[in-house]
Amino acid sequence: MINWKFWIGQALCYSLFLAFIGYFSNSPTYQRFPDNQAMIKLSLRHAGKILGECRERSEAELAQLPPNMRISKICPRERSPLQLDLLINDEMIYSKELAPRGIHGDSLSSVYFRLPVNSGEINLKVRMKDHIDQKNYPYQLEKTLQLSPAQVLVIDFDANEGSFILL
Amino acid sequence: MIKIFERLTLSLFQFLESTFNQIFGERWNPWYQLGALSFYFFWIVTVTGLYLFIFFDTSISGAFESMEAVTHNQWFAGGIMRSLHRYASDAMAITVTLHLLREFSLGRFRGARWFSWFSGVPLLWLLFASAIGGYWLVWDQLAQYISEITTEWFGWLPFIGDSLARNFVSNQTLSDRFFSLLVFMHIAIPLFLLVGMFIHIKRIKLAKTSPPKGLARGTLAGLILLSLIKPAVSMDKADMSVSVTAIDLDWVYMNVYPLLDSWGYGAVWALLVGLSGFLAVLPWLSPDKKKAMRPAEVNPDNCNGCSWCYQDCPFEAITMIDHEYKKGQMQAQVDPDLCTACGICAGSCPSATPFRHVDELISGIEIPDFSIEHLRQETHKKLDSLSGNQRLVVFGCDHALDTDAVADEQTAVITLPCAGLLPPSFADYISRQPEVDGVMVSGCCSEDCYFRKGTEWTEQRFHRERLPHLRTKAGKQKVKLFWAGPREEEKLHTALTKYRAELAFHKAEETEGAGFD
Numbered sequence: 251m252i253n254w255k256f257w258i259g260q261a262l263c264y265s266l267f268l269a270f271i272g273y274f275s276n277s278p279t280y281q282r283f284p285d286n287q288a289m290i291k292l293s294l295r296h297a298g299k300i301l302g303e304c305r306e307r308s309e310a311e312l313a314q315l316p317p318n319m320r321i322s323k324i325c326p327r328e329r330s331p332l333q334l335d336l337l338i339n340d341e342m343i344y345s346k347e348l349a350p351r352g353i354h355g356d357s358l359s360s361v362y363f364r365l366p367v368n369s370g371e372i373n374l375k376v377r378m379k380d381h382i383d384q385k386n387y388p389y390q391l392e393k394t395l396q397l398s399p400a401q402v403l404v405i406d407f408d409a410n411e412g413s414f415i416l417l
Numbered sequence: 418m419i420k421i422f423e424r425l426t427l428s429l430f431q432f433l434e435s436t437f438n439q440i441f442g443e444r445w446n447p448w449y450q451l452g453a454l455s456f457y458f459f460w461i462v463t464v465t466g467l468y469l470f471i472f473f474d475t476s477i478s479g480a481f482e483s484m485e486a487v488t489h490n491q492w493f494a495g496g497i498m499r500s501l502h503r504y505a506s507d508a509m510a511i512t513v514t515l516h517l518l519r520e521f522s523l524g525r526f527r528g529a530r531w532f533s534w535f536s537g538v539p540l541l542w543l544l545f546a547s548a549i550g551g552y553w554l555v556w557d558q559l560a561q562y563i564s565e566i567t568t569e570w571f572g573w574l575p576f577i578g579d580s581l582a583r584n585f586v587s588n589q590t591l592s593d594r595f596f597s598l599l600v601f602m603h604i605a606i607p608l609f610l611l612v613g614m615f616i617h618i619k620r621i622k623l624a625k626t627s628p629p630k631g632l633a634r635g636t637l638a639g640l641i642l643l644s645l646i647k648p649a650v651s652m653d654k655a656d657m658s659v660s661v662t663a664i665d666l667d668w669v670y671m672n673v674y675p676l677l678d679s680w681g682y683g684a685v686w687a688l689l690v691g692l693s694g695f696l697a698v699l700p701w702l703s704p705d706k707k708k709a710m711r712p713a714e715v716n717p718d719n720c721n722g723c724s725w726c727y728q729d730c731p732f733e734a735i736t737m738i739d740h741e742y743k744k745g746q747m748q749a750q751v752d753p754d755l756c757t758a759c760g761i762c763a764g765s766c767p768s769a770t771p772f773r774h775v776d777e778l779i780s781g782i783e784i785p786d787f788s789i790e791h792l793r794q795e796t797h798k799k800l801d802s803l804s805g806n807q808r809l810v811v812f813g814c815d816h817a818l819d820t821d822a823v824a825d826e827q828t829a830v831i832t833l834p835c836a837g838l839l840p841p842s843f844a845d846y847i848s849r850q851p852e853v854d855g856v857m858v859s860g861c862c863s864e865d866c867y868f869r870k871g872t873e874w875t876e877q878r879f880h881r882e883r884l885p886h887l888r889t890k891a892g893k894q895k896v897k898l899f900w901a902g903p904r905e906e907e908k909l910h911t912a913l914t915k916y917r918a919e920l921a922f923h924k925a926e927e928t929e930g931a932g933f934d
């Protein structure tokens with residue numbers, strides 16, 4: 251005789267387990283942001299200018315070096331940090347000095363920064379210095395634009411052109 | 418604190434297990450098969466994954482469309498394969514988590530058993546990394562969300578940096594090269610997981626890596642049914658210029674992802690690394706307070722090199738080496754670091770027989786805290802206080818049901834560290850004592866011996882399928898085996914009542930028979 255209690259009990263246990271998996275494998279929906287929210291990503295890499303000038307070594311300095319390393323001109327490798335500011339509707343949202351990477355501070359500076367904003371019209375200002383001695387910001391971009399809901403606006407920098415780009 | 422949680426989870430598991438024993442029977446009870454089921458799901462995921470890989474386009478521009486084609490153009494094959502791939506992965510995460518909790522509740526992470534516990538912890542990371550990497554390859558909006566937040570999360574680590582996140586910042590920066598790396602990782606990480614799984618069971622003799630057929634079939638049939646009812650599908654195609662505001666998360670694998678948004682990356686790192694670290698050091702954080710039993714010792718004078726103990730040790734703690742002084746003979750050697758002091762080896766040793774004519778009974782191998790001589794003395798002490806005409810000796814086990822509850826003037830109870838410690842010859846010997854009418858050996862239910870093999874080996878030894886055998890006919894008639902889980906004391910009562918009825922019947926038959934002669 252078939253033991254119904256046995257089989258129905260098992261079917262019930264299997265169903266519970268599978269229903270759990272079936273449901274939680276893609277539900278409930280996770281509402282990460284309000285649907286009308288847009289996003290700005292500030293993401294760029296740029297090498298700051300080299301700090302300091304090349305100079306000649308003095309005779310005394312040269313004499314101290316091993317013969318195969320006696321090169322008279324020395325150039326520093328350390329780069330300047332970048333100063334990067336982002337203003338939205340004239341409010342300073344981001345302002346940071348970005349140190350160069352590498353143990354000698356001789357590599358690129360980079361930033362990746364994500365910011366949720368309300369969709370609609372915004373005024374965007376972004377500016378950057380790549381040498382600490384610069385008085386003004388040699389790189390600037392100002393734009394007023396319409397952000398649609400969920401739009402992702404990326405602010406990048408084209409080092410070859412020397413200008414900010416919006417993607 | 419740890420001990421309280423341990424006791425709580427243990428009683429929860431014991432409740433579930435005894436309930437499921439009534440529904441599935443001991444053999445198919447899924448709670449006894451969590452490790453084996455995890456292996457089984459891994460194989461389902463592997464086979465279905467290989468099938469999907471045939472049709473998968475590994476470029477970032479073609480990945481999404483290729484998955485759509487598999488899902489919809491061949492729903493009857495690729496579609497089911499995809500659903501099985503997803504659902505078996507989810508099932509694996511669930512069984513692994515329950516397996517961890519169950520091993521914890523049983524305290525199987527302490528002492529010599531630390532290795533399986535410790536080596537289980539990295540498996541969690543590999544498992545989650547495998548699954549999340551898989552979702553990433555589909556390149557739908559879920560994948561887009563994963564790519565954004567995972568790269569930012571790892572980029573938070575100072576030695577990785579934000580260049581990782583830049584790969585996924587806009588449609589223009591996406592690169593096939595990085596995507597190929599992801600495809601490669603989705604193959605490499607599961608391979609590491611597999612290697613890790615084998616290391617995990619390395620110290621375990623004959624680890625249960627496949628579930629019993631009935632359970633395996635039922636589970637597979639269920640997964641296929643689920644795949645038909647609710648096929649796994651993608652969200653819309655990823656588009657980096659539009660952020661995903663609402664996401665159909667797989668909560669089994671991505672349950673911490675919402676925390677990344679609300680707590681921040683550092684906090685989630687702290688949580689996960691902290692939790693893993695805590696699990697990893699748990700064997701030493703919570704050692705056994707009751708002084709743990711000392712490991713087994715070999716007595717070379719009584720070891721003849723038969724290697725039966727070597728074959729029976731469930732934890733690979735015994736090796737056979739050249740005998741200390743008997744030329745050309747072998748002897749057993751115990752690695753104390755691996756020994757759990759279960760005593761199963763003593764139950765297998767031919768020199769543990771109490772029929773030997775020696776003053777002090779010393780087995781070739783035994784655990785010092787529960788020697789065969791100690792067992793003999795204990796049993797004799799208990800026999801002296803037996804009375805009545807249906808006198809039974811019950812050998813119980815520390816980890817199974819509470820046998821002490823059945824002790825009375827007609828029933829002597831002796832509790833062993835594991836039923837496997839009892840040599841068949843010993844049960845035989847006791848059953849022949851004039852003050853004993855019958856012997857019952859009881860322990861953990863067959864699928865779930867605390868020391869893994871105690872029940873199975875005892876069963877085989879007493880049924881003459883494994884050495885040493887239960888030798889005599891008298892022994893066979895007078896010794897009964899009985900297995901049940903904790904909380905199943907009721908079953909033991911019933912079994913004892915039935916046994917007594919049988920004994921009464923035999924006695925009546927004998928006296929009647931005697932009357933005819």
Ligand code: HEM
Pocket residue numbers: 452453455456513516517520521525526530533534535536537538540541544614617618621623624625626696869
């Ligand atoms: C991929 C994931 C895992 C798989 C496939 C797996 C599988 C297994 C298997 C097959 C066994 C042997 C069962 C037996 O024959 O008695 C086992 C034992 C064990 N596992 Fe796992 N396991 C996994 C993860 C974990 C994790 C995460 C932990 C805990 C941190 C863990 C802790 C243990 C312990 C303590 C034992 C018992 C060893 C003993 O009896 O001394 N496992 N596992």
Ligand code: SF4
Pocket residue numbers: 712713729730731732733734735751755756757758759760761762763784
């Ligand atoms: S007591 Fe014996 S059987 Fe048990 S682990 Fe130690 S050596 Fe192995």
Ligand code: SF4
Pocket residue numbers: 715719720721722723724725726727748749765766767768781782
């Ligand atoms: S079972 Fe006993 S006699 Fe045989 S090898 Fe082991 S210790 Fe020696």
